[in-house]
């Protein structure tokens with residue numbers, strides 16, 4: 001049971017991104033995540049506001065932002081959906097959702113730092129596949145990278161750890177931050193799987209730690225990987241803020257991958273990350289929703305993770 005209220009940033013506009021009927025990254029995901037969070041004992045729900053242009057410019061270069069502005073203009077004039085890549089489509093309503101998803105992740109980070117608490121951005125679309133100048137894998141802006149850059153803009157924040165437990169490798173976040181000494185990027189993911197990056201045998205940069213789990217891996221392999229490699233790396237890094245790319249598609253019910261995690265694994269990892277945030281960051285931990293495509297699994301595992309990051313003991 002939760003002991004401290006979880007501050008959640010969300011907005012109904014995040015359900016307005018619906019460019020393609022039948023797409024797995026569907027509007028119902030927002031309701032499913034919120035249904036899980038609503039079962040917490042204490043919840044403090046706040047509006048996810050649109051990301052600022054100043055914030056966007058810290059990660060995404062002007063030509064990419066100009067290209068997206070052109071796409072948005074075309075959608076407005078033609079009233080139809082447009083594809084940014086094979087998996088990533090935008091239509092009327094999409095850009096309001098995209099801006100609020102990024103803004104909510106940034107607000108979650110700011111509030112976690114200011115109030116020394118755990119926060120959760122219940123937003124969509126996700127962000128971790130988006131590169132600085134490329135939409136990819138349902139993602140347009142890289143929400144968690146924007147949150148990290150926003151936090152690092154504060155003089156009091158020197159180091160940010162970005163922890164990604166989505167079943168897919170966070171290629172965009174890795175590409176944006178590889179080689180930096182103020183960001184540590186850690187990922188557990190199914191390997192091989194889309195997008196094909198994240199091979200642990202390839203040393204990308206000293207600030208990148210990838211663990212690939214073969215299809216069929218379950219709770220034990222997942223927890224062992226975090227205990228042996230990922231959690232100790234966060235501890236050594238001594239971050240001022242723990243950010244989490246919280247994707248729930250490694251759940252056994254998820255249709256897009258073949259890991260076998262259970263609800264309680266998300267509680268367990270949330271609790272571990274909460275402990276590290278309390279040790280190093282005065283409790284500052286901000287999570288942002290990434291994947292998770294079985295609606296029941298999303299409800300249950302978001303709740304379990306939220307209980308983990310807010311638990312008193």
Ligand SMILES: [Zn+2]
Pocket residue numbers: 166167168247249290291292
């Ligand atoms: Zn995913």
